[in-house]
Amino acid sequence: MAENILEKLKQTILDFDEDAALDAANEALAAGVDPVEAVGALADGLNELGDKFERMEVFLPEIMLASDAFKNALSVLEPEIKKRNTEGQKAIPVVIGTVQGDVHQVGKDMVATFLTTAGFDVHDLGVDVAPSRFLEEAKKLDAKIIAAASLMSTTRPVQKDLIDFLEAKGVRDNFIVLVGGGVVTQEWADQIKADGYGQDAIATVEIAKKLLHVA
Ligand code: B12
Structure with missing residues:
Protein backbone atom coordinates (compact mmCIF):
# COMPACT_ATOMS: atom_id res chain seq x y z
CA MET A 1 0.00 0.00 0.00
CA ALA A 2 2.64 2.56 1.13
CA GLU A 3 4.85 1.41 -1.77
CA ASN A 4 2.05 2.22 -4.23
CA ILE A 5 1.53 5.68 -2.80
CA LEU A 6 5.26 6.42 -2.92
CA GLU A 7 5.34 5.31 -6.54
CA LYS A 8 2.31 7.50 -7.22
CA LEU A 9 3.98 10.52 -5.64
CA LYS A 10 7.06 10.02 -7.78
CA GLN A 11 4.89 9.63 -10.88
CA THR A 12 3.13 12.96 -10.26
CA ILE A 13 6.54 14.63 -10.56
CA LEU A 14 7.39 12.67 -13.71
CA ASP A 15 4.01 13.78 -15.10
CA PHE A 16 4.69 17.37 -13.85
CA ASP A 17 1.14 17.34 -12.48
CA GLU A 18 0.71 19.92 -9.71
CA ASP A 19 -2.84 18.91 -8.72
CA ALA A 20 -2.05 15.21 -8.67
CA ALA A 21 1.02 15.92 -6.51
CA LEU A 22 -1.10 17.72 -3.95
CA ASP A 23 -3.71 14.94 -3.94
CA ALA A 24 -1.08 12.22 -3.64
CA ALA A 25 0.59 14.04 -0.71
CA ASN A 26 -2.75 14.24 1.10
CA GLU A 27 -3.43 10.60 0.30
CA ALA A 28 -0.01 9.63 1.65
CA LEU A 29 -0.64 11.36 4.97
CA ALA A 30 -4.13 9.89 5.25
CA ALA A 31 -2.67 6.42 4.70
CA GLY A 32 -0.04 6.98 7.40
CA VAL A 33 2.93 7.06 5.03
CA ASP A 34 6.06 8.54 6.65
CA PRO A 35 6.23 12.14 5.31
CA VAL A 36 10.04 11.94 5.11
CA GLU A 37 9.75 8.91 2.83
CA ALA A 38 7.12 10.75 0.82
CA VAL A 39 9.50 13.69 0.26
CA VAL A 76 1.29 19.46 2.67
CA LEU A 77 4.09 17.21 3.94
CA GLU A 78 6.32 19.84 5.54
CA PRO A 79 4.02 20.75 8.48
CA GLU A 80 3.85 17.04 9.37
CA ILE A 81 7.64 16.73 9.25
CA LYS A 82 8.05 19.86 11.37
CA LYS A 83 5.73 18.47 14.06
CA ARG A 84 8.50 16.05 14.90
CA ASN A 85 10.67 18.93 16.04
CA THR A 86 12.37 18.00 19.31
CA GLU A 87 10.73 20.06 22.03
CA GLY A 88 12.73 21.82 24.70
CA GLN A 89 16.01 21.69 22.79
CA LYS A 90 17.88 24.99 22.50
CA ALA A 91 17.48 26.00 18.88
CA ILE A 92 20.82 26.76 17.24
CA PRO A 93 20.53 29.45 14.57
CA VAL A 94 21.40 28.47 11.01
CA VAL A 95 21.28 30.57 7.87
CA ILE A 96 20.77 28.75 4.61
CA GLY A 97 20.54 29.85 1.01
CA THR A 98 21.39 29.05 -2.58
CA VAL A 99 24.41 30.98 -3.76
CA GLN A 100 24.43 34.03 -6.00
CA GLY A 101 23.54 33.33 -9.64
CA ASP A 102 21.67 30.13 -8.81
CA VAL A 103 17.89 29.90 -8.44
CA HIS A 104 17.55 26.18 -7.66
CA GLN A 105 15.55 25.93 -4.49
CA VAL A 106 13.97 22.51 -3.99
CA GLY A 107 16.92 20.64 -2.41
CA LYS A 108 17.86 23.59 -0.25
CA ASP A 109 14.26 23.76 1.00
CA MET A 110 14.43 20.06 1.89
CA VAL A 111 17.62 20.61 3.88
CA ALA A 112 16.00 23.59 5.65
CA THR A 113 12.98 21.46 6.57
CA PHE A 114 15.08 18.60 7.90
CA LEU A 115 17.32 20.93 9.94
CA THR A 116 14.21 22.56 11.43
CA THR A 117 12.82 19.15 12.27
CA ALA A 118 16.07 18.30 14.03
CA GLY A 119 15.61 21.35 16.28
CA PHE A 120 17.68 24.01 14.51
CA ASP A 121 16.41 27.58 14.18
CA VAL A 122 16.64 27.85 10.40
CA HIS A 123 16.58 31.18 8.56
CA ASP A 124 16.13 30.60 4.87
CA LEU A 125 17.57 33.44 2.79
CA GLY A 126 16.15 31.99 -0.42
CA VAL A 127 18.04 31.80 -3.69
CA ASP A 128 20.64 33.95 -5.45
CA VAL A 129 22.26 34.92 -2.15
CA ALA A 130 25.48 36.96 -2.26
CA PRO A 131 28.34 36.18 0.17
CA SER A 132 27.88 39.60 1.84
CA ARG A 133 24.22 38.80 2.53
CA PHE A 134 25.04 35.41 4.06
CA LEU A 135 27.40 37.19 6.47
CA GLU A 136 25.08 40.10 7.19
CA GLU A 137 22.20 37.76 8.14
CA ALA A 138 24.43 35.34 10.03
CA LYS A 139 25.77 38.18 12.17
CA LYS A 140 22.30 39.60 12.77
CA LEU A 141 20.95 36.23 13.90
CA ASP A 142 24.11 35.14 15.71
CA ALA A 143 24.08 32.02 13.53
CA LYS A 144 26.48 29.19 14.24
CA ILE A 145 26.07 27.63 10.82
CA ILE A 146 26.06 29.08 7.31
CA ALA A 147 24.74 26.53 4.79
CA ALA A 148 25.20 27.26 1.09
CA ALA A 149 23.72 25.34 -1.82
CA SER A 150 24.88 25.25 -5.43
CA LEU A 151 23.34 23.19 -8.24
CA MET A 152 25.46 24.28 -11.16
CA SER A 153 29.11 24.09 -12.09
CA THR A 154 28.95 27.80 -12.90
CA THR A 155 27.82 28.74 -9.38
CA ARG A 156 29.85 26.22 -7.38
CA PRO A 157 32.83 28.66 -7.24
CA VAL A 158 30.57 31.07 -5.32
CA GLN A 159 30.78 28.67 -2.36
CA LYS A 160 34.52 29.31 -2.38
CA ASP A 161 33.88 33.06 -2.75
CA LEU A 162 31.74 32.87 0.38
CA ILE A 163 34.50 31.22 2.40
CA ASP A 164 37.11 33.66 1.02
CA PHE A 165 34.79 36.53 1.91
CA LEU A 166 34.43 35.33 5.51
CA GLU A 167 38.21 34.99 5.73
CA ALA A 168 38.77 38.47 4.28
CA LYS A 169 36.38 39.88 6.88
CA GLY A 170 38.26 38.07 9.66
CA VAL A 171 35.20 36.08 10.76
CA ARG A 172 35.84 32.68 9.17
CA ASP A 173 36.28 30.93 12.51
CA ASN A 174 33.00 32.31 13.87
CA PHE A 175 30.93 30.03 11.63
CA ILE A 176 30.60 26.44 10.57
CA VAL A 177 30.22 26.50 6.79
CA LEU A 178 28.27 23.63 5.23
CA VAL A 179 28.10 23.17 1.48
CA GLY A 180 25.91 20.96 -0.68
CA GLY A 181 23.81 20.70 -3.82
CA GLY A 182 23.87 18.57 -6.95
CA VAL A 183 27.33 19.53 -8.20
CA VAL A 184 29.03 19.51 -4.81
CA THR A 185 31.25 16.69 -3.58
CA GLN A 186 33.25 15.95 -0.45
CA GLU A 187 36.37 16.56 -2.50
CA TRP A 188 35.19 20.04 -3.46
CA ALA A 189 34.21 20.80 0.14
CA ASP A 190 37.72 19.79 1.28
CA GLN A 191 39.32 21.81 -1.48
CA ILE A 192 37.57 25.05 -0.50
CA LYS A 193 38.02 24.28 3.23
CA ALA A 194 34.33 24.10 4.05
CA ASP A 195 33.66 22.57 7.46
CA GLY A 196 31.19 20.03 6.16
CA TYR A 197 29.45 18.57 3.15
CA GLY A 198 25.94 17.16 3.08
CA GLN A 199 25.13 14.72 0.33
CA ASP A 200 21.45 14.85 1.18
CA ALA A 201 19.16 16.38 3.79
CA ILE A 202 19.60 13.56 6.31
CA ALA A 203 23.39 13.56 6.01
CA THR A 204 23.36 17.35 6.46
CA VAL A 205 21.54 17.07 9.77
CA GLU A 206 24.04 14.44 10.92
CA ILE A 207 27.08 16.49 9.98
CA ALA A 208 25.60 19.66 11.53
CA LYS A 209 25.02 17.86 14.83
CA LYS A 210 28.45 16.25 14.75
CA LEU A 211 30.25 19.54 14.13
CA LEU A 212 28.30 21.23 16.93
CA HIS A 213 28.78 18.26 19.27
CA VAL A 214 25.04 17.92 19.89
CA ALA A 215 23.36 14.54 20.16
C1 B12 B 1 14.37 21.52 -10.94
C2 B12 B 1 15.52 22.05 -11.78
C3 B12 B 1 15.44 23.36 -12.25
C4 B12 B 1 14.30 24.29 -11.89
C5 B12 B 1 14.51 24.83 -10.45
C6 B12 B 1 13.19 25.20 -9.80
C7 B12 B 1 13.35 25.48 -8.33
N1 B12 B 1 12.50 26.38 -7.87
O1 B12 B 1 14.15 24.92 -7.62
C8 B12 B 1 14.44 25.40 -13.00
C9 B12 B 1 13.56 24.99 -14.14
C10 B12 B 1 14.10 26.83 -12.59
C11 B12 B 1 15.90 25.23 -13.42
C12 B12 B 1 16.62 26.19 -14.07
C13 B12 B 1 17.89 25.99 -14.58
N2 B12 B 1 18.61 24.87 -14.54
CO1 B12 B 1 18.11 23.32 -13.47
N3 B12 B 1 17.68 21.66 -12.78
C14 B12 B 1 16.66 21.22 -12.09
C15 B12 B 1 16.84 19.70 -11.81
C16 B12 B 1 16.00 18.93 -12.83
C17 B12 B 1 16.46 19.18 -10.45
C18 B12 B 1 17.10 19.90 -9.26
C19 B12 B 1 16.40 19.45 -8.00
O2 B12 B 1 15.56 20.18 -7.47
N4 B12 B 1 16.67 18.20 -7.56
C20 B12 B 1 16.00 17.55 -6.44
C21 B12 B 1 16.65 17.93 -5.12
C22 B12 B 1 15.95 17.20 -3.99
O3 B12 B 1 18.01 17.51 -5.19
P1 B12 B 1 19.22 18.49 -4.86
O4 B12 B 1 18.87 19.89 -5.26
O5 B12 B 1 20.47 17.93 -5.38
O6 B12 B 1 19.29 18.53 -3.27
C23 B12 B 1 19.73 17.48 -2.43
C24 B12 B 1 21.25 17.47 -2.18
O7 B12 B 1 22.00 18.02 -3.24
C25 B12 B 1 21.42 18.18 -0.86
N5 B12 B 1 21.48 19.64 -0.83
C26 B12 B 1 20.81 20.53 -1.56
N6 B12 B 1 21.07 21.79 -1.17
C27 B12 B 1 21.93 21.71 -0.15
C28 B12 B 1 22.52 22.70 0.64
C29 B12 B 1 23.40 22.35 1.65
C30 B12 B 1 24.03 23.43 2.46
C31 B12 B 1 23.69 20.99 1.87
C32 B12 B 1 24.67 20.64 2.93
C33 B12 B 1 23.10 19.97 1.10
C34 B12 B 1 22.23 20.34 0.10
O8 B12 B 1 20.26 17.77 -0.16
C35 B12 B 1 19.13 17.77 -1.06
C36 B12 B 1 18.11 16.78 -0.58
O9 B12 B 1 18.57 15.49 -0.53
C37 B12 B 1 18.38 19.54 -12.04
C38 B12 B 1 18.84 18.14 -12.44
C39 B12 B 1 19.41 17.38 -11.26
N7 B12 B 1 19.45 16.08 -11.39
O10 B12 B 1 19.85 17.94 -10.28
C40 B12 B 1 18.65 20.61 -13.09
C41 B12 B 1 20.05 21.23 -13.17
C42 B12 B 1 20.62 21.52 -11.80
N8 B12 B 1 19.78 22.51 -13.87
C43 B12 B 1 20.69 22.82 -14.72
C44 B12 B 1 20.67 23.98 -15.53
C45 B12 B 1 21.80 24.10 -16.54
C46 B12 B 1 19.69 24.97 -15.38
C47 B12 B 1 19.56 26.27 -16.19
C48 B12 B 1 20.86 27.03 -16.49
C49 B12 B 1 18.81 25.89 -17.47
C50 B12 B 1 18.70 26.95 -18.53
N9 B12 B 1 19.26 26.61 -19.66
O11 B12 B 1 18.17 28.02 -18.29
C51 B12 B 1 18.63 27.10 -15.28
C52 B12 B 1 19.45 27.89 -14.23
C53 B12 B 1 18.82 29.07 -13.65
C54 B12 B 1 19.71 29.63 -12.56
N10 B12 B 1 20.29 30.78 -12.78
O12 B12 B 1 19.85 29.02 -11.51
C55 B12 B 1 21.80 21.76 -14.80
C56 B12 B 1 23.11 22.20 -14.13
C57 B12 B 1 24.29 21.64 -14.90
C58 B12 B 1 25.58 21.87 -14.20
N11 B12 B 1 26.20 20.80 -13.72
O13 B12 B 1 26.02 22.97 -14.07
C59 B12 B 1 21.09 20.51 -14.14
C60 B12 B 1 22.04 19.56 -13.39
C61 B12 B 1 20.35 19.78 -15.30
C62 B12 B 1 21.29 19.17 -16.31
N12 B12 B 1 21.59 17.92 -16.14
O14 B12 B 1 21.73 19.82 -17.21
N13 B12 B 1 16.36 24.00 -13.06
Whole structure:
Protein backbone atom coordinates (compact mmCIF):
# COMPACT_ATOMS: atom_id res chain seq x y z
CA MET A 1 0.00 0.00 0.00
CA ALA A 2 2.64 2.56 1.13
CA GLU A 3 4.85 1.41 -1.77
CA ASN A 4 2.05 2.22 -4.23
CA ILE A 5 1.53 5.68 -2.80
CA LEU A 6 5.26 6.42 -2.92
CA GLU A 7 5.34 5.31 -6.54
CA LYS A 8 2.31 7.50 -7.22
CA LEU A 9 3.98 10.52 -5.64
CA LYS A 10 7.06 10.02 -7.78
CA GLN A 11 4.89 9.63 -10.88
CA THR A 12 3.13 12.96 -10.26
CA ILE A 13 6.54 14.63 -10.56
CA LEU A 14 7.39 12.67 -13.71
CA ASP A 15 4.01 13.78 -15.10
CA PHE A 16 4.69 17.37 -13.85
CA ASP A 17 1.14 17.34 -12.48
CA GLU A 18 0.71 19.92 -9.71
CA ASP A 19 -2.84 18.91 -8.72
CA ALA A 20 -2.05 15.21 -8.67
CA ALA A 21 1.02 15.92 -6.51
CA LEU A 22 -1.10 17.72 -3.95
CA ASP A 23 -3.71 14.94 -3.94
CA ALA A 24 -1.08 12.22 -3.64
CA ALA A 25 0.59 14.04 -0.71
CA ASN A 26 -2.75 14.24 1.10
CA GLU A 27 -3.43 10.60 0.30
CA ALA A 28 -0.01 9.63 1.65
CA LEU A 29 -0.64 11.36 4.97
CA ALA A 30 -4.13 9.89 5.25
CA ALA A 31 -2.67 6.42 4.70
CA GLY A 32 -0.04 6.98 7.40
CA VAL A 33 2.93 7.06 5.03
CA ASP A 34 6.06 8.54 6.65
CA PRO A 35 6.23 12.14 5.31
CA VAL A 36 10.04 11.94 5.11
CA GLU A 37 9.75 8.91 2.83
CA ALA A 38 7.12 10.75 0.82
CA VAL A 39 9.50 13.69 0.26
CA GLY A 40 12.19 11.18 -0.74
CA ALA A 41 9.88 9.74 -3.42
CA LEU A 42 9.22 13.22 -4.80
CA ALA A 43 12.97 13.92 -4.88
CA ASP A 44 13.55 10.64 -6.75
CA GLY A 45 11.02 11.80 -9.34
CA LEU A 46 12.72 15.17 -9.78
CA ASN A 47 16.15 13.61 -10.07
CA GLU A 48 14.87 11.13 -12.65
CA LEU A 49 13.38 14.02 -14.58
CA GLY A 50 16.78 15.76 -14.31
CA ASP A 51 18.34 12.78 -16.11
CA LYS A 52 15.68 13.03 -18.81
CA PHE A 53 16.43 16.74 -19.12
CA GLU A 54 20.08 15.89 -19.66
CA ARG A 55 19.07 13.43 -22.43
CA MET A 56 16.83 16.20 -23.89
CA GLU A 57 13.74 14.05 -23.40
CA VAL A 58 12.06 16.85 -21.41
CA PHE A 59 12.63 20.59 -21.46
CA LEU A 60 12.77 23.53 -19.08
CA PRO A 61 9.01 24.31 -18.96
CA GLU A 62 8.32 20.71 -17.85
CA ILE A 63 11.05 20.95 -15.20
CA MET A 64 9.50 24.16 -13.91
CA LEU A 65 6.08 22.54 -13.68
CA ALA A 66 7.59 19.52 -11.94
CA SER A 67 9.32 21.66 -9.34
CA ASP A 68 6.03 23.50 -8.72
CA ALA A 69 4.38 20.10 -8.26
CA PHE A 70 7.14 19.22 -5.79
CA LYS A 71 6.57 22.46 -3.86
CA ASN A 72 2.81 21.81 -3.80
CA ALA A 73 3.28 18.38 -2.27
CA LEU A 74 5.92 19.69 0.14
CA SER A 75 3.48 22.33 1.42
CA VAL A 76 1.29 19.46 2.67
CA LEU A 77 4.09 17.21 3.94
CA GLU A 78 6.32 19.84 5.54
CA PRO A 79 4.02 20.75 8.48
CA GLU A 80 3.85 17.04 9.37
CA ILE A 81 7.64 16.73 9.25
CA LYS A 82 8.05 19.86 11.37
CA LYS A 83 5.73 18.47 14.06
CA ARG A 84 8.50 16.05 14.90
CA ASN A 85 10.67 18.93 16.04
CA THR A 86 12.37 18.00 19.31
CA GLU A 87 10.73 20.06 22.03
CA GLY A 88 12.73 21.82 24.70
CA GLN A 89 16.01 21.69 22.79
CA LYS A 90 17.88 24.99 22.50
CA ALA A 91 17.48 26.00 18.88
CA ILE A 92 20.82 26.76 17.24
CA PRO A 93 20.53 29.45 14.57
CA VAL A 94 21.40 28.47 11.01
CA VAL A 95 21.28 30.57 7.87
CA ILE A 96 20.77 28.75 4.61
CA GLY A 97 20.54 29.85 1.01
CA THR A 98 21.39 29.05 -2.58
CA VAL A 99 24.41 30.98 -3.76
CA GLN A 100 24.43 34.03 -6.00
CA GLY A 101 23.54 33.33 -9.64
CA ASP A 102 21.67 30.13 -8.81
CA VAL A 103 17.89 29.90 -8.44
CA HIS A 104 17.55 26.18 -7.66
CA GLN A 105 15.55 25.93 -4.49
CA VAL A 106 13.97 22.51 -3.99
CA GLY A 107 16.92 20.64 -2.41
CA LYS A 108 17.86 23.59 -0.25
CA ASP A 109 14.26 23.76 1.00
CA MET A 110 14.43 20.06 1.89
CA VAL A 111 17.62 20.61 3.88
CA ALA A 112 16.00 23.59 5.65
CA THR A 113 12.98 21.46 6.57
CA PHE A 114 15.08 18.60 7.90
CA LEU A 115 17.32 20.93 9.94
CA THR A 116 14.21 22.56 11.43
CA THR A 117 12.82 19.15 12.27
CA ALA A 118 16.07 18.30 14.03
CA GLY A 119 15.61 21.35 16.28
CA PHE A 120 17.68 24.01 14.51
CA ASP A 121 16.41 27.58 14.18
CA VAL A 122 16.64 27.85 10.40
CA HIS A 123 16.58 31.18 8.56
CA ASP A 124 16.13 30.60 4.87
CA LEU A 125 17.57 33.44 2.79
CA GLY A 126 16.15 31.99 -0.42
CA VAL A 127 18.04 31.80 -3.69
CA ASP A 128 20.64 33.95 -5.45
CA VAL A 129 22.26 34.92 -2.15
CA ALA A 130 25.48 36.96 -2.26
CA PRO A 131 28.34 36.18 0.17
CA SER A 132 27.88 39.60 1.84
CA ARG A 133 24.22 38.80 2.53
CA PHE A 134 25.04 35.41 4.06
CA LEU A 135 27.40 37.19 6.47
CA GLU A 136 25.08 40.10 7.19
CA GLU A 137 22.20 37.76 8.14
CA ALA A 138 24.43 35.34 10.03
CA LYS A 139 25.77 38.18 12.17
CA LYS A 140 22.30 39.60 12.77
CA LEU A 141 20.95 36.23 13.90
CA ASP A 142 24.11 35.14 15.71
CA ALA A 143 24.08 32.02 13.53
CA LYS A 144 26.48 29.19 14.24
CA ILE A 145 26.07 27.63 10.82
CA ILE A 146 26.06 29.08 7.31
CA ALA A 147 24.74 26.53 4.79
CA ALA A 148 25.20 27.26 1.09
CA ALA A 149 23.72 25.34 -1.82
CA SER A 150 24.88 25.25 -5.43
CA LEU A 151 23.34 23.19 -8.24
CA MET A 152 25.46 24.28 -11.16
CA SER A 153 29.11 24.09 -12.09
CA THR A 154 28.95 27.80 -12.90
CA THR A 155 27.82 28.74 -9.38
CA ARG A 156 29.85 26.22 -7.38
CA PRO A 157 32.83 28.66 -7.24
CA VAL A 158 30.57 31.07 -5.32
CA GLN A 159 30.78 28.67 -2.36
CA LYS A 160 34.52 29.31 -2.38
CA ASP A 161 33.88 33.06 -2.75
CA LEU A 162 31.74 32.87 0.38
CA ILE A 163 34.50 31.22 2.40
CA ASP A 164 37.11 33.66 1.02
CA PHE A 165 34.79 36.53 1.91
CA LEU A 166 34.43 35.33 5.51
CA GLU A 167 38.21 34.99 5.73
CA ALA A 168 38.77 38.47 4.28
CA LYS A 169 36.38 39.88 6.88
CA GLY A 170 38.26 38.07 9.66
CA VAL A 171 35.20 36.08 10.76
CA ARG A 172 35.84 32.68 9.17
CA ASP A 173 36.28 30.93 12.51
CA ASN A 174 33.00 32.31 13.87
CA PHE A 175 30.93 30.03 11.63
CA ILE A 176 30.60 26.44 10.57
CA VAL A 177 30.22 26.50 6.79
CA LEU A 178 28.27 23.63 5.23
CA VAL A 179 28.10 23.17 1.48
CA GLY A 180 25.91 20.96 -0.68
CA GLY A 181 23.81 20.70 -3.82
CA GLY A 182 23.87 18.57 -6.95
CA VAL A 183 27.33 19.53 -8.20
CA VAL A 184 29.03 19.51 -4.81
CA THR A 185 31.25 16.69 -3.58
CA GLN A 186 33.25 15.95 -0.45
CA GLU A 187 36.37 16.56 -2.50
CA TRP A 188 35.19 20.04 -3.46
CA ALA A 189 34.21 20.80 0.14
CA ASP A 190 37.72 19.79 1.28
CA GLN A 191 39.32 21.81 -1.48
CA ILE A 192 37.57 25.05 -0.50
CA LYS A 193 38.02 24.28 3.23
CA ALA A 194 34.33 24.10 4.05
CA ASP A 195 33.66 22.57 7.46
CA GLY A 196 31.19 20.03 6.16
CA TYR A 197 29.45 18.57 3.15
CA GLY A 198 25.94 17.16 3.08
CA GLN A 199 25.13 14.72 0.33
CA ASP A 200 21.45 14.85 1.18
CA ALA A 201 19.16 16.38 3.79
CA ILE A 202 19.60 13.56 6.31
CA ALA A 203 23.39 13.56 6.01
CA THR A 204 23.36 17.35 6.46
CA VAL A 205 21.54 17.07 9.77
CA GLU A 206 24.04 14.44 10.92
CA ILE A 207 27.08 16.49 9.98
CA ALA A 208 25.60 19.66 11.53
CA LYS A 209 25.02 17.86 14.83
CA LYS A 210 28.45 16.25 14.75
CA LEU A 211 30.25 19.54 14.13
CA LEU A 212 28.30 21.23 16.93
CA HIS A 213 28.78 18.26 19.27
CA VAL A 214 25.04 17.92 19.89
CA ALA A 215 23.36 14.54 20.16
C1 B12 B 1 14.37 21.52 -10.94
C2 B12 B 1 15.52 22.05 -11.78
C3 B12 B 1 15.44 23.36 -12.25
C4 B12 B 1 14.30 24.29 -11.89
C5 B12 B 1 14.51 24.83 -10.45
C6 B12 B 1 13.19 25.20 -9.80
C7 B12 B 1 13.35 25.48 -8.33
N1 B12 B 1 12.50 26.38 -7.87
O1 B12 B 1 14.15 24.92 -7.62
C8 B12 B 1 14.44 25.40 -13.00
C9 B12 B 1 13.56 24.99 -14.14
C10 B12 B 1 14.10 26.83 -12.59
C11 B12 B 1 15.90 25.23 -13.42
C12 B12 B 1 16.62 26.19 -14.07
C13 B12 B 1 17.89 25.99 -14.58
N2 B12 B 1 18.61 24.87 -14.54
CO1 B12 B 1 18.11 23.32 -13.47
N3 B12 B 1 17.68 21.66 -12.78
C14 B12 B 1 16.66 21.22 -12.09
C15 B12 B 1 16.84 19.70 -11.81
C16 B12 B 1 16.00 18.93 -12.83
C17 B12 B 1 16.46 19.18 -10.45
C18 B12 B 1 17.10 19.90 -9.26
C19 B12 B 1 16.40 19.45 -8.00
O2 B12 B 1 15.56 20.18 -7.47
N4 B12 B 1 16.67 18.20 -7.56
C20 B12 B 1 16.00 17.55 -6.44
C21 B12 B 1 16.65 17.93 -5.12
C22 B12 B 1 15.95 17.20 -3.99
O3 B12 B 1 18.01 17.51 -5.19
P1 B12 B 1 19.22 18.49 -4.86
O4 B12 B 1 18.87 19.89 -5.26
O5 B12 B 1 20.47 17.93 -5.38
O6 B12 B 1 19.29 18.53 -3.27
C23 B12 B 1 19.73 17.48 -2.43
C24 B12 B 1 21.25 17.47 -2.18
O7 B12 B 1 22.00 18.02 -3.24
C25 B12 B 1 21.42 18.18 -0.86
N5 B12 B 1 21.48 19.64 -0.83
C26 B12 B 1 20.81 20.53 -1.56
N6 B12 B 1 21.07 21.79 -1.17
C27 B12 B 1 21.93 21.71 -0.15
C28 B12 B 1 22.52 22.70 0.64
C29 B12 B 1 23.40 22.35 1.65
C30 B12 B 1 24.03 23.43 2.46
C31 B12 B 1 23.69 20.99 1.87
C32 B12 B 1 24.67 20.64 2.93
C33 B12 B 1 23.10 19.97 1.10
C34 B12 B 1 22.23 20.34 0.10
O8 B12 B 1 20.26 17.77 -0.16
C35 B12 B 1 19.13 17.77 -1.06
C36 B12 B 1 18.11 16.78 -0.58
O9 B12 B 1 18.57 15.49 -0.53
C37 B12 B 1 18.38 19.54 -12.04
C38 B12 B 1 18.84 18.14 -12.44
C39 B12 B 1 19.41 17.38 -11.26
N7 B12 B 1 19.45 16.08 -11.39
O10 B12 B 1 19.85 17.94 -10.28
C40 B12 B 1 18.65 20.61 -13.09
C41 B12 B 1 20.05 21.23 -13.17
C42 B12 B 1 20.62 21.52 -11.80
N8 B12 B 1 19.78 22.51 -13.87
C43 B12 B 1 20.69 22.82 -14.72
C44 B12 B 1 20.67 23.98 -15.53
C45 B12 B 1 21.80 24.10 -16.54
C46 B12 B 1 19.69 24.97 -15.38
C47 B12 B 1 19.56 26.27 -16.19
C48 B12 B 1 20.86 27.03 -16.49
C49 B12 B 1 18.81 25.89 -17.47
C50 B12 B 1 18.70 26.95 -18.53
N9 B12 B 1 19.26 26.61 -19.66
O11 B12 B 1 18.17 28.02 -18.29
C51 B12 B 1 18.63 27.10 -15.28
C52 B12 B 1 19.45 27.89 -14.23
C53 B12 B 1 18.82 29.07 -13.65
C54 B12 B 1 19.71 29.63 -12.56
N10 B12 B 1 20.29 30.78 -12.78
O12 B12 B 1 19.85 29.02 -11.51
C55 B12 B 1 21.80 21.76 -14.80
C56 B12 B 1 23.11 22.20 -14.13
C57 B12 B 1 24.29 21.64 -14.90
C58 B12 B 1 25.58 21.87 -14.20
N11 B12 B 1 26.20 20.80 -13.72
O13 B12 B 1 26.02 22.97 -14.07
C59 B12 B 1 21.09 20.51 -14.14
C60 B12 B 1 22.04 19.56 -13.39
C61 B12 B 1 20.35 19.78 -15.30
C62 B12 B 1 21.29 19.17 -16.31
N12 B12 B 1 21.59 17.92 -16.14
O14 B12 B 1 21.73 19.82 -17.21
N13 B12 B 1 16.36 24.00 -13.06
